Amino acid sequence: MAVTVETLEKLERRITLTLAATVINSEVESRLKKLARTVKADGFRPGKVPMSFVQQRYGMQVQYEVVNDKLGEAFSAAANEAKLRVAGMPSIAQKDEAAEGELAFDATFEVYPEVKIADLADAEIERVSAEVTEEAIDKTVEILRKQRRSFAQRGAADVAADGDRVTIDFEGKIDGEPFAGGKADGFQFLLGEGQMLEAFEKAVRGMKAGESKTFPLAFPEDYHGKDVAGKEADFLVTVKKIEAQHLPDVNESFAKALGIKEGTVEALRADIKKNLEREVKFRVLAKNKGAAMDALVGKAELDVPKSLIAGEAERMVANAREDLKKRGIKDADKAPIPAELFNDQAEKRVRLGLVVAELVRSQNLQAKPEQLQAHIEEISQSYEKPAEVVRWYLSDRERMAEVEAVVIENNVTDFILGKAKITDKQLPFDELMATA
Template sequence: MATAVETLGKLERRITISFPLTDVRTEVEKRLKVQARTAKAPGFRPGKVPLKMVAAQYGYQIESEVLNDKVGRAFNDAANENNLRVAGFPNIVPKEEAAEGQLAFDATFEVYPEVAIGDLTAVEIETVQADVSEAEIDKTIDILRKQRVHFHTKGEAGEHSDGGEPIAANGDRVTVDFVGSIDGVEFPGGKAEGYAFVLGEGRMLPEFEAATLGLKVGESKTFPLSFPEDYHGKDVAGKTASFTITLQKLEWAHLPEVNAEFAKSLGVADGDLAKMREDIKVNLQREVAGRVKARNKEAVMDALIKVAELDVPKTLIAQDSERLAEMTRQDMAQRGMNVKDVPFPAELFAEKAERRVRLGLILSQLVGDNKLQATPEQVKAQIEDFAQSYEDPREVLKYYYSDRRRLGEIEALVLEENVVTYVLGLSKVTTKAVAFDELMGSNAQA
């Protein structure tokens, strides 16, 4: 049986559960007899082990299982009888004072909040839009060329050219030996041989690159270098060192020509440059559409958080914080990082978890009130859209439909899009054009 529900806070509740001790003993004896049918012990045939020996070996475990079952069932019955929507898991502890012959437990828990969503017609939301121009296609081609760059010794005649005068300039790949010292003493990490980098990419500190510019192979230069206060090497941060560099090798960058061979390297079988540009444009438009959708969804979610009033269960925040911490650990491990002994305190993820839980409760309320659930047709259309960028779209369909969890991820995505469409249809929307570079540099996530 259970007592009346006690209100401890806005969302926190408590129920006291009790039941006769004899009920537990009876169930334990029943399960022990079942266990005895297959129990094994030295000197006894299977199923012939004395009940006392079975009780000695399995009694504690079975008693714990019986208590967990009875307490769990009693709590669920009490929650259902009182129409309680329990958030997360209850904290159940034995009650010190109980009637004779009774076992009693206090179950403390939180309930789901009431979600009050304000007037969406009064909400102002700014969305964005962006276009793909010929300039963006040209920039992308330049990036693709740089990804396929190859280097030649500068000053030596070759198939393409000699690269010009053999002195170090921006865009050249230089290989240097260097040694650095502070107050005449070399420091860890301040010396290297055969170190290569491309001038002008910003990989080295500005003074280092400036000193390298204009050198010829075999030439050396000594110069002062001031490390920034926030430099990652704490032993030298904020200090000034003296460096000597010697240029050992100098190479100029040859970018591939934009011709049929270049187009073929990008997957255009016949080398048609017009088709290459069209393929690049289609891919950029797909990427832009995804970024725009993400930015606009973020704007809608921000608006919903502002317009909705609710208390967020601490239990759900704690659970999601733990989930985010574990996801981060797994992600870093998959990237090859050794995180075995690295702590991932859940509280570091509490702010993000609180937003996620809050949005989840708001979306659930909106979906339920306005019938915004994902339809099978919408789910299929979303998967088919994903499949367009793969060689075999049928395999993509099979991938999602063969796993209920994967399909659930698509359903959740469609549901969010339904909410975004619904909210934008009611609110006051203004649209701002954003530059391609600005959009592609953003990482909007809801």
């Protein structure tokens, strides 16, 4: 029987489903009989409970389940008959009028949109690149030295200078009143490394152990503590201890301590360069991928199903609650997070997903087995035991699905960059690494 599909608005459709009452009643009766074999009731042996009792207690529940199951089957058959690509779950409501011996329902739902992608040759994309310089390697070496630095207490006559670790007591007041977070005892920080506001560091710089000082400090308007942002406080600070830092020399011992088998500075720098080049590659790829995806969406025309946006927003709410839970927030799973907060971001994600899926389908950009293997092996190189990492990925379908998604995105990116008008830009290493 042909299915009549009614177009309501853009992607919204409606079809009418009918269920024969005799079929429903027969299935309900069959399930109740099966249920009666295991139902327990006081005064009756198992399997001997009267059907009238089973019907009274479970009849409504079973009928609800049967109708839902049959509606699901009927909707699936109707959608297949009409060759519809249904987006999201249908909303089903029973109709007041129906033919004798039948139940009638209206199923309202959305379908996937037609995605039209214009000629990508007109798209303009800035493609970035970056190199690992000797200066970048030098900075990384300094970071490694600082991670392994030691401290020694300075003499009584020495004053605090940049690079020193100072231990202080402090108390701040605004209009003569203490404020939350404005007091601490035995507080340590590294002078000159931006751990404190510049005005605070400037006041401590040049002080001796045992010395106290009172100074004004104006909190920036955009200070993270909203209660004190834009206000001026008076601080009393007492320096308890000053420790000079000692950075290890860059030599064979330093290289060996970092796990370099050859134990040479040259091998250490080569290892650093290799790791930085891997990080640069992924960051450059991410930036170029983002630019390519933006260009692709800009060339696409489609309506986005509201049901898919709502579903994506709900997933984002669930992820937000999970993040709160990991941070130790109490009752994070009950946190009142409105899904509407994520609607714009969810719409962008769904739109991009639909456009990418269409390009993959039309241009045969699916991930090939050799691409999956190559990507996993590349990831594994940043670990101590690459072979184990490869086996870890290959042994789990979900992990492989994640790899496949990345490879497909890379294929899409390469395809777009191969079609669009490209302007190449060399990014300084520091600028690339400063981006999220």
